[in-house]
Amino acid sequence: MSAFPMHGLAQHYAWGGRRFIPGMLGLDNAGQQHFAEWWLGAHEEAPSVIATPQGPQPLHYAIAHQPLAFLGEAVIRRHGPRLPFLMKVLDVDAPLSIQAHPDEAQAREGFARDNAAGLALGDPRRNYRDPYPKPEMMVALSPFWLLHGLRPDAQIDALLARQPEWQPLRERLAREGGAGLHRHLLRLPQEEIAALLRPLWRRLAADGDAGPDDPDHWARRLVGIRTEDRGVFGCYLLNLVGLRPGEAIFQPARLPHAYLHGRNIELMANSDNVLRAGLTDKPVDVEALLAVMDDAPVSPVVMAAPDGCGLRAYPRCGGDYFALDQLLLGEGEGVAWRSAGPEVLLVVDGSLSLRHAAGELALEQGQSALLQPGLVCEVRAGRLALAYRAFCPLAGG
Numbered sequence: 001m002s003a004f005p006m007h008g009l010a011q012h013y014a015w016g017g018r019r020f021i022p023g024m025l026g027l028d029n030a031g032q033q034h035f036a037e038w039w040l041g042a043h044e045e046a047p048s049v050i051a052t053p054q055g056p057q058p059l060h061y062a063i064a065h066q067p068l069a070f071l072g073e074a075v076i077r078r079h080g081p082r083l084p085f086l087m088k089v090l091d092v093d094a095p096l097s098i099q100a101h102p103d104e105a106q107a108r109e110g111f112a113r114d115n116a117a118g119l120a121l122g123d124p125r126r127n128y129r130d131p132y133p134k135p136e137m138m139v140a141l142s143p144f145w146l147l148h149g150l151r152p153d154a155q156i157d158a159l160l161a162r163q164p165e166w167q168p169l170r171e172r173l174a175r176e177g178g179a180g181l182h183r184h185l186l187r188l189p190q191e192e193i194a195a196l197l198r199p200l201w202r203r204l205a206a207d208g209d210a211g212p213d214d215p216d217h218w219a220r221r222l223v224g225i226r227t228e229d230r231g232v233f234g235c236y237l238l239n240l241v242g243l244r245p246g247e248a249i250f251q252p253a254r255l256p257h258a259y260l261h262g263r264n265i266e267l268m269a270n271s272d273n274v275l276r277a278g279l280t281d282k283p284v285d286v287e288a289l290l291a292v293m294d295d296a297p298v299s300p301v302v303m304a305a306p307d308g309c310g311l312r313a314y315p316r317c318g319g320d321y322f323a324l325d326q327l328l329l330g331e332g333e334g335v336a337w338r339s340a341g342p343e344v345l346l347v348v349d350g351s352l353s354l355r356h357a358a359g360e361l362a363l364e365q366g367q368s369a370l371l372q373p374g375l376v377c378e379v380r381a382g383r384l385a386l387a388y389r390a391f392c393p394l395a396g397g
Contacts, residue, residue, distance in 0.1 A: 001375040002358045004050040006344065006368045011037040011046065014281065017091035020263050024089065025366040040344050040368055041086035045129065045272050050370050059083065059370065072341045072373030074394045078320055085322035087344050087390045088266040095222065096259045097280030098234045100293045101134035102273050103253040127288045129272045136268030137250045137317055137324065140243035141348065144262030145212055147238035149255050149298030153178050159215060159236040165199040178237060179295040185233050186277050186286045194228040201227065215240055218260055231278020234258055239300050246305025250317040254294040267390050269321040311335050320394045327379065327387040334380035343371040343391040350385030
């Protein structure tokens with residue numbers, strides 16, 4: 001059993017920032033690339049690489065050749081020879097797409113359907129890149145804003161009332177509820193969407209900015225970028241949630257949501273199945289989204305940042321796919337544990353020394369490690385350190 005240095009893979013999507021992820025990783029971004037995501041896991045589309053005594057190995061390759069050593073019996077029994085979670089760092093500089101992810105049954109059926117249609121894995125017409133669900137949680141590393149599930153009808157009506165030209169939408173809301181209105185807007189012809197948005201842009205140009213806790217603020221940020229995008233209505237139909245650093249929120253499968261701005265740690269089931277319906281240049285398939293989306297009104301539940309130093313757990317919301325702990329240590333402080341299954345440890349700030357029977361591993365800001373199941377380790381901070389531990393709760397922990 002050992003702990004292996006682990007190097008992730010960057011995703012350069014247009015909505016990403018240019019400074020935070022390169023700064024965390026100590027990379028020179030002289031070319032000013034967008035660093036949107038840093039993946040830490042074994043998804044086949046973007047596997048991390050671990051440094052082993054035999055040399056560097058893509059993590060999914062190492063798991064395929066030694067599944068028991070890297071996953072443990074409990075994980076293999078439930079999930080097969082595959083790491084069940086995927087950890088990411090995100091830098092959201094511009095709003096992401098309004099999206100939802102499938103549950104287990106929907107993912108299996110959708111993947112089989114795309115295969116039967118003869119769509120290659122890289123085909124942009126493909127909605128399902130793997131047969132797995134994608135529930136996810138996130139922890140804010142900065143003030144973070146997102147859209148999360150449908151608002152109650154009364155709140156939607158109050159926001160629509162700001163725009164006199166949207167009276168027909170209020171009437172539809174009264175007849176069909178928020179879910180019916182949402183589906184209507186997602187299916188509405190593009191010219192009608194553009195006509196509904198034009199008076200909104202006139203009003204926002206004349207009004208002052210009320211600040212980030214008002215949906216007008218986020219709609220205004222889309223002027224000139226998504227001027228005729230139906231996703232703009234998401235600012236008014238979906239719950240607007242603001243998180244402080246350390247706070248977390250869970251997005252279950254099928255929940256419509258969109259990230260608006262900020263930096264976070266994201267932990268999810270190991271999948272890349274995303275169904276989109278607006279605020280994106282990526283392929284959009286409204287009917288595929290509607291087929292999986294749960295648009296019942298929700299009341300967002302924000303998880304508080306863990307209290308105190310040491311190893312502290314966030315609420316276990318990821319079923320048997322994932323769980324997340326925060327590790328906060330002052331200079332010279334330490335904590336010990338036995339890895340319950342495969343674990344990923346990411347240092348966000350400061351430095352750590354990870355000691356185990358097979359040796360010692362130094363981890364600086366932005367560095368990460370993969371821990372094999374059953375590893376007894378002691379972690380000590382060289383200076384004030386903040387880290388996150390992702391693991392599969394099937395094996396305890």
